[in-house]
Every structure is written in C-alpha cells, then in structure tokens.
Amino acid sequence: MKFEAIAVENIPLILRGDDLPSIICENIVLEDRDIVIIASTIVGKAEGLTFRLEDITPGERALELASRNGQDPRFVQAVLSRSREVLVEAPFILATTLAGHTCVNAGIDDSNVEGELLLNTPENPDISAAKIGERIETLSRKKLSVIVTDTNGRAFKVGQTGVAIGLYKIKPVKRWIGEKDLFGKTLEISEEAVADELAGAANLLMGEGNGGVPVVVIRGLDYYCENYPGIREMYRPEEFDVIKKGLRCLLKK
C-alpha cells in the first residue's frame, strides 16, 4: 500500500482568465482516482480576485480596529468585508470567512501577487473546485477529485500547514464508524480529516516560500466519490466549538 505525490512542473505565472484545467492537463498525464491539489492562489488569480488597497474606503469599525492592531485600515476593511465573525482583533485578525473557514486575515493574501495587489480566496471554494474538476475530467477523460488549498496556522503550535478550503468529488472527512479495533473492541465514531492531510502532504512539494509549485497530484489512494458533501462538513458546528467560545470570552474582557 503506497501513494505518490507528484509536483506538476512548469505551471506558468497565472493571469486573470487563464484556463487552469488546460494548463494542468498540458503538464501532467492524469490517471483515474488522481487527486489534483491546487493552491487557492492560482485559482484566485485565474478568477480575477485581485484587488487594490487604494480602492477600499475603511469604515468606522475598520478604522477603530486598525488603530488598535497597527494594520492598514484599508486592509482591515477588506478582512471585515469577507468575514462573518472576528475572533481575534490584535495583534492579528483571526476571522471566520463567509465560506465558514476560520483563519488569519480571512484568507487574504499579499504575497505572490504582483505589485500592490492583494488576493482574495475564492468566495465559494467548492464551486471553484468543481468548475476546475469537471473541466479536467472532460479534458483527461479520467475520474478525478480536486482539492483547493490554502496554508494556515493552527492552535497551540507555530508554523503553517496546507489545508483544504474547497473540494470536488472527495469527502473531507473519512468516517470509521462502529468498526472494531485490533482487539475486537467497538470503536466510537472516529473521523479522519483526509482532505486536510492531503493538503498538508501536497504542501510539502508546494512549499511556503515562492509558490513555485501550485499544483500537486496525489496518486494511489481511493477517495474518489461522486456524491460528496461540501467543505462545510468539516467545520465544527458553533455549539460544539469550545475554542471559539474561549476567544469570544477573551474579546469581551
């Protein structure tokens, strides 16, 4: 039992309107059950999600928050506009995006983008993944899954890892329900967040620094699934999220 992770080399710098599926298919021969893992950076660029700080007028809340955390108020406004809740305000902003993903700066990226531009993450990453996935399947005539990824920090530890933010034809969580362990004891429901483990594995080749490898194919696993829930299945329901409750407690003080 094994799998391979293969960097798709020679992906050019991506511009608005670029045909990612064609570009990917030109640079790798795909096989059935491949998982095509794509950095949200190039998905965002192809979708034209860049924007300029100069075009943003910060509102009251952004001005107030920026005065406390030292960030550019226009940047803060961009973050607020994309968030449904702010959980940490200083020294950095941790927010839950409209898509349900909790991350620093609501996923807005200012690296690997030309000049003074900033880059949003796709508003609905599952839809972005599906559009790309359907097209790649058509071009390659193979059954494929797609994961759109970002890199995020995490609780209790330093460093970032690759994480899944959008999915096509793959379930985010593998459920091991009611199986028996090696000694015959029935396991409670056990859930493996395979989409994030795959995103992390891909990031080992994508790297943090220069974004030079934005597409990785993982080959040899069996996660292809035509009926799949969206990425939201992976986000913890609010009533069970003790970490969010803790952060809200801190904000109130």
Added chain:
Amino acid sequence: MKFEAIAVENIPLILRGDDLPSIICENIVLEDRDIVIIASTIVGKAEGLTFRLEDITPGERALELASRNGQDPRFVQAVLSRSREVLVEAPFILATTLAGHTCVNAGIDDSNVEGELLLNTPENPDISAAKIGERIETLSRKKLSVIVTDTNGRAFKVGQTGVAIGLYKIKPVKRWIGEKDLFGKTLEISEEAVADELAGAANLLMGEGNGGVPVVVIRGLDYYCENYPGIREMYRPEEFDVIKKGLRCLLKK
C-alpha cells in the same frame, strides 16, 4: 519533484520489550534520507506504557472533575497525572501534557490496546524517536529521520489528523526566511510545519480505525538533519498563545 509514502506491511502485534527497529528493518529496505514515521501506539506498547484503571486511585480533583464531565474518575486521574495544565474540563478534557503537547485526554489511548488496558504516550517522545532512529540507522546503515506520531483533533474543524509528537534528525518547522516571492517582494518569516504535514501524510496510510499499519516510510524529500531542535520548537510559547488565553478565560467563568 515527487515523494512516495510507503506502508510498511506485516508489522506484527507489538508487545512490551519488542525490538521495533529490527522489526521495521525486517519488513522494508530503507534508503538514505528516508523518513520513518511510527505511530506512538506501538512505541508505547514496546516501551511497556500500558496501565490498568484498577491500579489508579482518583484524588479529589479527579473525583470532582469526573462528576462534572461524566468520565471514569480513575481515567481522569490518569489524565491529570500526565498534564501540566487542563484547558477544557467538560465535556472532554483538553490538556497540555508534561511534554508540552496539547491534546484531548493528554494523549492517553484506550483503543487498540488489549482488554482493560490503557496506553500512555511516551513521556519524552523525542528520546523515544532517537532510540529507535539510532538503532535503525545502525541496522540499515542509512541516514534516516524518525517521526513518532499521534492522531489529534484540531480547532474549528471536526476530524483528526496525524501529528508529530517526537522527532529524530528532522526539524519540526521549515523556515523560509527573507526569501523573495515570485515578484521580488521580501517575505516575512514564513514557517512550514513539515513534521505535522509528514505525520498527516503518513496517517493516510495508517488510518484511524484499526491501527493495522503503524509504520510508514516517506521517501524522496530532503529533510534529514543531524543538528535538530526537539519537538518543543513547534509548541507556541505561552505568551503568544491566544487560544490558550481564551480557554483559560472560559474556565474562569
């Protein structure tokens, strides 16, 4: 650029005193720069870290906490004995272990262990990784890294992923310092938690359910490093850990 993840098949059920390095070397031919990823379950079994609830007498704090969260007070005592801080008390215990790792039940495992036994994680997983790593290097005559792994839940999302808890000859975090991005902008310090990404990748083969594949080799990357910090380098310093501050705020209420 690519890497492989290879399940080491035919690892037998591990008992106290078993020679893990020999068992591993008998079941795979290793190569220089391989990363040998080993589930803490078998490390703990080989080290004889099983224990019985019957042998534990719960103290006052354990009895009180158990009355609130419904767990067996002897189990709660076991968790408290292995923790330097409890961050969540109910409905489950989230604690920071003496080794600095924050996880549910301080890492005590009651699955994949025979009968009524429970299993501790190694007290100093770096030392456990080093003992195994030095011996495997001697037997195989190859330069190798070792990661001892566990599976943990995470903030904001459901599901567990493989995580690193002990390291040998590999840095937990890869630092991309001062490099320029594709457009020549100097990056701030960017840190990639490669040890956790590797642990997650290995867990795709190890699986959550029956622990049938407790050893995975990742081949093709270049992380071998003779001078390396311990796993503690990955744990966020307390003064910068806003999530812990939030949980403490909640506990006080």
